[in-house]
Amino acid sequence: MATTDQIIQRCQSLFEDLHFTAAREWKAAEPDRKVVGFMPIYVPRELIHAAGMLPLGIFGGGDQIEVIQGDAYYQSYICRIPRSTIELFLTKRLDFVDGMLFPSICDVIRNLTGMLQLIRPDMYAHYYDMPQNYDDRVGGEFYVNELQELRHDFENLSGNEITDAALRVSIVLFNRNRELIKELYILRAAEPWKVPATEAYLLSRAGMLLPVEDHNVLVESYIKAARSADRPRRDNCKIVLSGMFCEQPPLNLIKSLELAGCYVVDDDFMLINRWMQEPVSETGDPIEALARAFLHHSTKTSATYEPIEADKGQYLVEAVRKSGAEGVIFAAPSFCDPALLERPMLQDALNAAGIPYIAFKYAENSGQMQPIREQAGTFADSIKLWGENA
Amino acid sequence: MKCFIGIDLGSTTTKAILMDENKDVLGRGITNSRSNYDTAAAVSKQEAYIDSRFTLLRRELEQSQSGMVDIDAFLRDLERNFRREQFMEQLQDLRRTCLEFATAARFKDKEAAVREALDEIFRRVADQAGALFQPGAERKSDFFRDIAGSFYLAVAGEVCKQANLPFDQVIAVYDKAIIEVENRPPTADLKGKIVRGLENLLTEAGEDRMSSASMQQAVDRALAVELEESYVIGTGYGRVRLPFSKEHIRSEILCHGLGAHIMYHGTRTVLDIGGQDTKAIQVDANGIVQNFQMNDRCAAGCGRYLGYIADEMKIGLHELGPMALKAKKQVKINSTCTVFAGAELRDRLALGEDRADILGGLHRSIILRAMSIIARSGGITDQFTFTGGVAKNQAAVNALRELVDENYGKVTININPDSIYTGSLGAATFAYRAVMEH
Amino acid sequence: MTTVATKKIDLREAQKDQSMEKQKEMIAGNFTRLARAPQTGEKVSYTFVPGNINELVMCFDMVGNFPEINALQMGMRKKSGNFIFDAERAGHSEDVCTYVKTDLGMVYNGNIGPTGERLPEPDILLLSYTGCFTFLKWFELLRHQYKCPTVMLHVPYQGGGKITENMRKYVVKQLKEEVIPTLERISGVKFDIDRLREYLRESARAEDDLVWVLQTARHKPSPIDAYFGGVYYVGPIFSAFRGTRDATEYYRLLRAEIQARIDAGLGPVTPEGNMGEEKYRLVVEGPPNYTNLREFWKMFYDDGAVVVASSYTKVGGVYDFGFRHDPEHPLESLADYCLGCYTNMNLPQRVDMLVNYINDYEADGLLINSIKSCNSFSAGQLLMMREVEKRTGKPAAFVETDLVDPRYFSAANVKNRLESYFQMVDQKRRAA
Structure with missing residues (x-):
């Protein structure tokens, strides 16, 4: 049986490989294979998979890429993820990608769709507009039609028909993936010393780069290994991370939080792998099933609309309660509209619930961890003191 | 003779070029830009006139076959003596101004003591600074403020101690006076100072160098040439503040483009990294600007970025490059923001990373910003010229060569030792064209 | 070219005031209605x-x-x-x-x-x-x-x-x-x-006149500034007045005033009176800066630069390619109106539109005023700039300001770039 170290090592090398060798090899293994990339926050990977293509998560270039050309396209007040993404394309690191989906997360990612349409006219670049109206007859109808169109596009791109049966198989696989990730999060919330934050992160990130079948095996074996591993329990406080759903923090930042005395027991990294809070129906019309799950079982996040004022921010309060956390760390990428516009409302919800929090900003290539370590450390200490006095 | 002047009013220094009727550069002048741009323009222009006189004198000496063996050494010595004259004149001005500020209102009963102390300070400054103009002595800067300031600061402490006077207040007098002195237009008596400089030189060197008569004649002839100021063009960031009418002002983009073209006819792309901004300019075969881009609002990637880092490390700006050249490995500096880069620097130093390595990374980072501005302007397709204060920094130049090579392949990169004058050269050429080609 | 007898100008000024006054009344009226x-x-x-x-x-x-x-x-x-x-x-x-x-x-x-x-x-x-x-x-x-x-x-x-x-x-x-x-x-x-149909019919009338006004910038000299003047012209139709008789009346007045300027061979009216000689014709992409709008505008008209088309005047609706509110298809045309607004168009469409403007209005080039606040506009503008340059062969300039953050307007910086840009256009023209 593989140890957690072995598994995480594999994940780490996948994560560090900015040439996406694994995806390239997958593509090269059989003729006519296609790869469709996607950006945060959610896309129906089931559709890509059912067309026989590989969904590949593009989450920026991290802190190891030197952005030269990407900066030529962006003003200083725009976040980092589109720069490094453009850099990945211009430096041919993504030349094997046949299509890209840009979900409706914010205007920067939205406009990136058009930029890729101009820069890579040969590539399928699609803006994936999710309904902000969650009524089956209204947003639902629109969404079903959008999904059908996407299905049609993918059939053209892959040359494969997407049958209902194939789509159902894909749904089963991704349901399993979501279930496993959920299990991982539950395990971590209960025994965070067994699942360090960086390991959970790398394991999730690997899921953006590997075929779902492989990832399911990987997560399963990690959970098994983590449960049985004997790791020292530290006197850390438990926190929920909020704001990291798009531009990724450097791995060092996540590590720093834990070193500073915070166990991360929930977060909003790669929401795609647990976007559906309930399994997607594995019977009936699969497109309808995907639409219904999206409309009624989507996770809540800063990038979507909350129709009911009283519910605003309750998802975060809920996340704290469920995971047994003692506080929230808001960590938003600089210039991130969804995270930063939402934050005051989330903070109000936390205030009302008596949940302490701190906030700071980062960039995917942040180089200074000292201030973050200090803030997180102070936060952890104050939570402990507060807990003792309460 | 008709002459044409270009003045480039930059954020840190002001440069002037004097061009003659044959389109030859006769003289160059540079001074620190100060709060008063008029004065900066006047001083740089006068410096260009001084330099032109020396060029004319060189020509006279070379033509006269006066038998002088080492014209270079002679001119060097003459200039040194001239600078002493110039320095002493301004020092006297500073002394007078300081005394004016040392009033009863400021020092109450201590007024007399302060005035006495000031006299003593200036006596010592004149003595000590005078040594800078001895043969073989080295001056780090020819800017009056730099020399006078450092000596004043050095001697004032001791004098105040002895006289039991408040050091801060005596420094405050200087601070007030220097601004006034620096912003006073220079005196006109250029020729007088050259003549007196020559007399000093002759006393200093004895008569053996050559017959003083023939030398005197050469100097007289050089000083007799009439330099008729036909047209002046101002450019640079401060150009709008020049008391010039619109026809006498050109954007620094046009001037830099043309200046680089005059220096290197094959130039198609110009990168200028100055104190306040970075610009990438595309020019055609005639030096006509086709496109340009400047840094965005963010100051990262300008000379100021390096200045900030130097301040942060408490070293001189000119020491940064040489230190960065000692880097042994490439450290990646991620912060594009100037202020964050300072923080990142401290963070890395605290982690025990090597200062030279970090500085190497910072130089690469500033050039990375420049690369994106070049890309915005249309990239590099042919000969490329690098200008501005940062072009004097070898570490920055190395980083640039590396990155240009990585991104655009082999292209010729021109860096002129006089690149700081690129804008004023373009301006002088525009001045020439306004008269001679119209 | 634009020196006109003083008396004549007075007449035009009086006419100008009519539409301006009308708009002022409309806006004040709405605020009073709100307050009450x-x-x-x-x-x-x-x-x-x-x-x-x-x-x-x-x-x-x-x-x-x-x-x-x-x-x-x-x-x-x-x-x-x-x-x-x-x-x-x-x-x-x-x-x-x-x-x-x-x-x-x-x-x-x-x-x-x-x-x-x-x-x-x-x-x-x-x-x-x-x-x-x-x-x-x-x-x-x-x-x-x-x-x-x-x-x-x-x-x-x-x-x-x-x-x-x-x-x-x-x-x-x-x-x-x-x-x-x-x-x-x-x-x-x-x-x-x-009732909706009636309002939409009214909208379409105003829209016809607005488009007529905006397209007068094809004249040389242009009788309007389609950016600095344009932000005033679109005021009524972008807000509480589209569909009202007042708006129709406003655009009727405006149209008459602009026609009079064309007849008199006048350029745009600026806060300092009639603009001098038209030297540069520009297309502008991006919203203006409002804290220093006049200062910003002055940098243009002082140098003889007039904006002949702008994308900002299309954020509240794109009408110049044929779309009109349609009483025959009321809800559908409201949908098409919403879907067709400028910032709802993708980047290739926006590039097409700017290229079209530069060609159609015979502009010297593109100016992008990149706004810190507005990622919808700004993200991707540097690529748009390259594309437009590539496709028109005309140079573009790029300045950065903000909508209403006074900390983000650096007059010296903006002026420096604009001047450099105008001089470059001028020099290229002379060389040609």
């Missing part, structure tokens, strides 16, 4: 400029308030700086949109509107989510403040560069199933589609 709403019992809807469905709102006898317009008005009155500061102090990030922060700052300070009258609280937040993600959060923030009802109209983005039938149906359906029933409930007024 608590007494009159009129219901108040807050909504955004892009994708506003003013005609529909009018069907319910509601009075409209536009937070973006209040914010820009506060910018012009130099009040936005303090409001932004207050909002940031209250925890809003320095990184986010300053329209939002100006609006929130205004709310924190008693919601006193630009005319000094207190603005009423909203009875409904009509969230037309068109072309700007920030809208979504802006109204969540206002709802958080007012705890009032909100109705969402999600307008899909033209990611593929066209309006599809699915998008149109989705918007119409939201109008039918969500927006109209909500407005009926809030206002107590029953929806009457014929």
Whole structure:
């Protein structure tokens, strides 16, 4: 049986490989294979998979890429993820990608769709507009039609028909993936010393780069290994991370939080792998099933609309309660509209619930961890003191 | 003779070029830009006139076959003596101004003591600074403020101690006076100072160098040439503040483009990294600007970025490059923001990373910003010229060569030792064209 | 070329005043109506400029308030700086949109509107989510403040560069199933589609005249400035007046005034009178800066630069390629209007439009005023610039300011770039 170290090592090398060798090899293994990339926050990977293509998560270039050309396209007040993404394309690191989906997360990612349409006219670049109206007859109808169109596009791109049966198989696989990730999060919330934050992160990130079948095996074996591993329990406080759903923090930042005395027991990294809070129906019309799950079982996040004022921010309060956390760390990428516009409302919800929090900003290539370590450390200490006095 | 002047009013220094009727550069002048741009323009222009006189004198000496063996050494010595004259004149001005500020209102009963102390300070400054103009002595800067300031600061402490006077207040007098002195237009008596400089030189060197008569004649002839100021063009960031009418002002983009073209006819792309901004300019075969881009609002990637880092490390700006050249490995500096880069620097130093390595990374980072501005302007397709204060920094130049090579392949990169004058050269050429080609 | 006898100018000035005065009255009237709403019992809807469905709102006898317009008005009155500061102090990030922060700052300070009258609280937040993600959060923030009802109209983005039938149906359906029933409930007024048709007919009339006015910039010299003047010209049709007789009347007056300028061979009118010789013709992409609008404008007309077309004057509706509100297809045409707003178009469409303007209006080049607050506009503009340059062979310039953040307007910096740009165009022209 593989140890957690072995598994995480594999994940780490996948994560560090900015040439996406694994995806390239997958593509090269059989003729006519296609790869469709996607950006945060959610896309129906089931559709890509059912067309026989590989969904590949593009989450920026991290802190190891030197952005030269990407900066030529962006003003200083725009976040980092589109720069490094453009850099990945211009430096041919993504030349094997046949299509890209840009979900409706914010205007920067939205406009990136058009930029890729101009820069890579040969590539399928699609803006994936999710309904902000969650009524089956209204947003639902629109969404079903959008999904059908996407299905049609993918059939053209892959040359494969997407049958209902194939789509159902894909749904089963991704349901399993979501279930496993959920299990991982539950395990971590209960025994965070067994699942360090960086390991959970790398394991999730690997899921953006590997075929779902492989990832399911990987997560399963990690959970098994983590449960049985004997790791020292530290006197850390438990926190929920909020704001990291798009531009990724450097791995060092996540590590720093834990070193500073915070166990991360929930977060909003790669929401795609647990976007559906309930399994997607594995019977009936699969497109309808995907639409219904999206409309009624989507996770809540800063990038979507909350129709009911009283519910605003309750998802975060809920996340704290469920995971047994003692506080929230808001960590938003600089210039991130969804995270930063939402934050005051989330903070109000936390205030009302008596949940302490701190906030700071980062960039995917942040180089200074000292201030973050200090803030997180102070936060952890104050939570402990507060807990003792309460 | 008709002459044409270009003045480039930059954020840190002001440069002037004097061009003659044959389109030859006769003289160059540079001074620190100060709060008063008029004065900066006047001083740089006068410096260009001084330099032109020396060029004319060189020509006279070379033509006269006066038998002088080492014209270079002679001119060097003459200039040194001239600078002493110039320095002493301004020092006297500073002394007078300081005394004016040392009033009863400021020092109450201590007024007399302060005035006495000031006299003593200036006596010592004149003595000590005078040594800078001895043969073989080295001056780090020819800017009056730099020399006078450092000596004043050095001697004032001791004098105040002895006289039991408040050091801060005596420094405050200087601070007030220097601004006034620096912003006073220079005196006109250029020729007088050259003549007196020559007399000093002759006393200093004895008569053996050559017959003083023939030398005197050469100097007289050089000083007799009439330099008729036909047209002046101002450019640079401060150009709008020049008391010039619109026809006498050109954007620094046009001037830099043309200046680089005059220096290197094959130039198609110009990168200028100055104190306040970075610009990438595309020019055609005639030096006509086709496109340009400047840094965005963010100051990262300008000379100021390096200045900030130097301040942060408490070293001189000119020491940064040489230190960065000692880097042994490439450290990646991620912060594009100037202020964050300072923080990142401290963070890395605290982690025990090597200062030279970090500085190497910072130089690469500033050039990375420049690369994106070049890309915005249309990239590099042919000969490329690098200008501005940062072009004097070898570490920055190395980083640039590396990155240009990585991104655009082999292209010729021109860096002129006089690149700081690129804008004023373009301006002088525009001045020439306004008269001679119209 | 533009020296005209003083007396003649006086005549034109008098005419100019007519449309200006008309607009002033209209705006003041709406603010007064808003201020009196608590007494009159009129219901108040807050909504955004892009994708506003003013005609529909009018069907319910509601009075409209536009937070973006209040914010820009506060910018012009130099009040936005303090409001932004207050909002940031209250925890809003320095990184986010300053329209939002100006609006929130205004709310924190008693919601006193630009005319000094207190603005009423909203009875409904009509969230037309068109072309700007920030809208979504802006109204969540206002709802958080007012705890009032909100109705969402999600307008899909033209990611593929066209309006599809699915998008149109989705918007119409939201109008039918969500927006109209909500407005009926809030206002107590029953929806009457014929009333809507009447308003739309009125809109189309005003739209015809607006397009005529904007297209006069094809003349040389252009009788209008399609950016600095343009922001005033689009005022009525982008806000509470589209569909009103007042708007139709305003555009009729404006059209007559511009016709008179053409007849007299005059260039645009500026805050300092008639503009001098037209030397440069530009197309501008991006919103203006409102805190220093006049200073910014002066940098153009002092150098003889006139803007002949701008994308900003299309954020509240793109009419110059044929679209009109259509009384025969009322809800569908409202949907098409929303879907067609400039910031709802994808980047290739925006590039096409700018290229078209440069060619059609015989412009010397493109100027991009990149706005820190507005990622919807700004993200990708540097690529758009390259594309437009490539396709037109005309040079572009790039300046950066903000909508209403006075900290983000550096006059020296902007002027330096503009001057350099004009001189470059001039030099290239001479060399040609």
